[in-house]
Amino acid sequence: MxxxxxxxxxxxxxxxxxxxxxxxxxxxxxxxxxxxxxxxxxxxxxxxxxxxxxxxxxxxxxxxxxxxxxxxxxxxxxxxxxxxxxxxxxxxxxxxxxxxxxxxxxxxxxxxxxxxxxxxxxxxxxxxxxxxxxxxxxxxxxxxxxxxxNTTLFMFLGMLSLLIGGWGGLNQAQLRKMMAYSSIAHLGWMMIVMSYSPNLTLLNLMMYLLLTTSMFLMMMKLLSTNINKMASSWMKNLSLTSTMIIILMSLGGLPPLSGFMPKWLILEEIIKQNIPLAMMAAMSTLLSLFFYLRLSYMMSLTTPPTTMSSKLMWRLKMKLNMSTTIIMSTMLLPITPLILNMI
Known part of the structure; x- marks a missing residue:
């Protein structure tokens, strides 16, 4: 073009x-x-x-x-x-x-x-x-x-998105489809809290944009579109692959990474309004976390089948222009009170 x-x-x-x-x-x-x-x-x-x-x-x-x-x-x-x-x-x-x-x-x-x-x-x-x-x-x-x-409509659609986003990504071998179901699951979190606190919805949206941008930029650098290519990415750039595993954990919402912050604040708000909904939302997060962990396992603990005699691929130096997004995707949790005051 x-x-x-x-x-x-x-x-x-x-x-x-x-x-x-x-x-x-x-x-x-x-x-x-x-x-x-x-x-x-x-x-x-x-x-x-x-x-x-x-x-x-x-x-x-x-x-x-x-x-x-x-x-x-x-x-x-x-x-x-x-x-x-x-x-x-x-x-x-x-x-x-x-x-x-x-x-x-x-x-x-x-x-x-x-x-x-x-x-x-x-x-x-x-x-x-x-x-x-x-x-x-x-x-x-x-x-x-x-x-x-109607608040009930928001909660129903949000919970449905959380479940479908988690279940849909379980058997995916294509990273783009996996990121699509991740998007659906994150939108579920935004929907369930939108009626109670639009500011938390904005915070979750900003965090989702940050994490998704970091993930896609890494996929572009490593030329990875499916699990098999991702499993061999450590041969291309070990440090970037290690960072990507951390970003995946942040997408899943594991503490002490940045992705845990919006889920923590949303659960804190939902517990005040509807305890069964908060429990279901927390449990459905395990579905999304499973396919992030599955991808991390493939990248770090398995060796893909290859016809090469060497374990390392010939590669050019890769200039990283995403250090800011990587740092923000992993290290924002300590400044949560400052972010809350800003919103």
């Missing part, structure tokens, strides 16, 4: 998200979401491969349906209330339709089935954009209307 076309698409992608951020009018927010979707379609299909084309078509159809549903919901709300203001969603039918549209865009269970298939057909950089940047605009709208949505 031409650098000029790519820069234009990245600018449009950023502009669409920023428009949604600054809008207080539903039609303007819808325009931002549409611009965001239309800008990423050519980026997804730039490999000119049947799988990437299929992924782009699937993504376009799903997002178009969600955008149409969102526009219909906001128009219906304007018909009832006479206003297009985002915070004025007082009628139940438009609110339910709007929630469904945003859940489809975020890939929250049970509207999650498109995400693993779409991510599997893309290159790692596009997967990174889809897993991080594309979550920002819908999540912003969801947080703005969260005070008017």
């Amino acid at each position: 031409s650098p000029y076309a790519l820069s234009m698409l990245i600018s449009s992608l950023s502009a669409g998200t920023i428009i949604t951020f600054i809008s207080n009018h539903w039609f303007l927010a819808w325009i931002g979401l549409e611009l965001n979707t239309l800008a990423i379609i050519p980026i997804m299909s730039k490999m000119h491969h049947p799988r990437s084309t299929e992924a782009a078509i699937k993504y376009f159809l799903i997002q178009s349906m969600a955008s149409a549903l969102l526009l219909f919901a906001t128009t219906l709300n304007a018909w009832y209330t006479g206003e297009w203001t985002i915070i004025n969603m007082q009628t139940q039918t438009p609110l339910l339709l709007l929630t469904t549209a945003l859940m489809i865009k975020l890939a929250v269970a049970p509207f999650h089935m498109w995400l693993p298939d779409v991510i599997q057909g893309l290159d790692l950089m596009t997967c990174l954009i889809l897993s991080t940047w594309q979550k920002l605009a819908p999540m912003t709208l969801m947080i703005q209307v969260s005070s008017e949505i």
